Amino acid sequence: MSDTKIKNMEEFAQISGLSRPTVSKYFHDPNSVRASTRQRIEDALVEYDYRPNIYAMNQNRKLTKNIGIVVPYLADPFFAEIARNIETRCIVAGYSPTLFSSHGDPDLERQILDNLRLLKPAGVLLAPLGRASDRSNIEAFCDEVFTVLFDSNLEGLGEAFVGSDNASFVEQTVDYLCRTGEPPCFFEMRNPANPNANKRRAAFVKNMEALGHEPHVIRVEGTGWQFEEIGKQGGLRVLEDNSLPSSTILCSNDRLAIGFLSACYEKGLRVGRGAGCALRVASHDDHPFSRFTCPSLTTAGHDYDGVAKGSVERLLKLIETGERFKERTDTLCEAQLVLRASA
Amino acid sequence: MSDTKIKNMEEFAQISGLSRPTVSKYFHDPNSVRASTRQRIEDALVEYDYRPNIYAMNQNRKLTKNIGIVVPYLADPFFAEIARNIETRCIVAGYSPTLFSSHGDPDLERQILDNLRLLKPAGVLLAPLGRASDRSNIEAFCDEVFTVLFDSNLEGLGEAFVGSDNASFVEQTVDYLCRTGEPPCFFEMRNPANPNANKRRAAFVKNMEALGHEPHVIRVEGTGWQFEEIGKQGGLRVLEDNSLPSSTILCSNDRLAIGFLSACYEKGLRVGRGAGCALRVASHDDHPFSRFTCPSLTTAGHDYDGVAKGSVERLLKLIETGERFKERTDTLCEAQLVLRASA
């Protein structure tokens, strides 16, 4: 490799014995030039290690190869995992994903979308905060940029939504729990930020009634994204109160369940389905850590691959056709019941 | 707000009744123009909602306001947390941070650094993979871009390193454990990717010998970043073998400990310092989840704020002075012992 510094595409074209527009064409799509031309460029490329200036490229290109990924709370391993999955798929498809986390803050979510506009992304994959989101701001954003929502649905916003089928999550857990023991009560936050929580509660009520059981819902206080802490404090309270209507607890999500299990442990209550267990606890999400709780957590798991694949596919379709869908589509991935030790 | 679309700075300058260079100056530093001029621009700004094209700006600017943040594994809440902290500090300082995760993959780490060059960042905060990193590639990168390493030190690379004082972590846990019960054995991965692990083991041996105890080290098999799983499988094995040299286990890090606790639970072994407990388990990191393990985990915690603040400060100093430090500095933050239920 020569150590001659290449300043720009002009210079690089010169030493490759080509014209700049031809080289430009190559970088846009290596197959758009003759095979012999391509070879010459790639030979020069290993020799001189030139790379086009991304800012100059994006300045003039009508659409960049940028894809924005926005998640509400990256410190939650569920979002870290789904983001990792999505990110990888974008790279494979030849795009440059950039990951943003709202850190649970609506102001930051707004600011991220504002900054995202400047990046002129070809499209954006957005998992919104939910109830706390600035709906009108997101709406304006979706008006300018191809946006696919995932995980949390905001009705009517974006070109499509891909998420998990909350009804299927709850149906499977409720069915399993009722079949194998005392019907569950539902454990959740009083004011969940995420719309999925409301759908899960509604599905719980519906499924319980269909099975002829009274649907008890326990709502614990707490706001923000520290779900484990909220689950733990709420769990300690109901355990101290002895106010649980059932010895089977179905948590709205795994992070609450992690906190609840921690509360059970502190209270000396054995959780599981065997003899000598005081409670059964189940949940939804199949959070990356739920296999390491004590006991390991029985849960209905997201189809991580399905959600990631589906949302990326929808977005790429938008980008590649260059036009909006006739109508907004909702794709809901089925849950998979994961039986572990807690219920 | 008017709905007239402003195409570029030229147009915006015109409707504000100013010249483009003056407006340009304002966007570079609002205080560099007269107060009355500034007011006129800001009035026009709320009226017309113009924002400069970031690509055109960065193309010509000698240094951008971009800062790259690279972590080895974002699905680990420890890195998610430290990244969040760093990110926020960069924003407050007026920079645009972009977050990247190597996802435990050296190839991806290399690729991230390659892409980062194209972003012409003012500086980069890098937590490398460690042993798996491509040292020469990172070295070449640091040659081109101001880089501050954090969390994982690669000797001699980058302008500075800011991390935690592993010796202080281990000193505090070993001291506490020896003072309050049977001296610990050390539980770790056989081939840890992260250099911190080696420093912790060395510190364990040193501290144990200083206290007149034999330093037993248990090394479990497993590679990659699924530390919980490795800790759990390794834990199950040593518990089945009955090969533990001590009833007090000091894990190299919290994620291993989470797996180990899970193994203990499955084996029906009660962990904690009270009567009726078979084992004591302690660890290092104060991982965000360690307060929710069963039992909650006694650990030596990172000074998250200290590491984040320190590394950002070092980098900003580099950026703002525009010159490298005379010599590479290592900043080590003290650990803080967090007593919980497990030991």
Added chain:
DNA sequence: ATAAAAAATTTACGCGCGTAAATTTTCCGA
């Protein structure tokens, strides 16, 4: 081998902004 079609290349211009130098306007104090 030759003309037509296809591909590649060259020419030429523009993107939106930074920035230096020269000029004009505004400001402030005496």
Added chain:
DNA sequence: TCGGAAAATTTACGCGCGTAAATTTTTTAT
């Protein structure tokens, strides 16, 4: 009121590349 300094403006050029249109070369068909 006036002069000098500070701020603003004008002028002019360049950054690195995209891209349309014109031209040349290569390929394909006859």
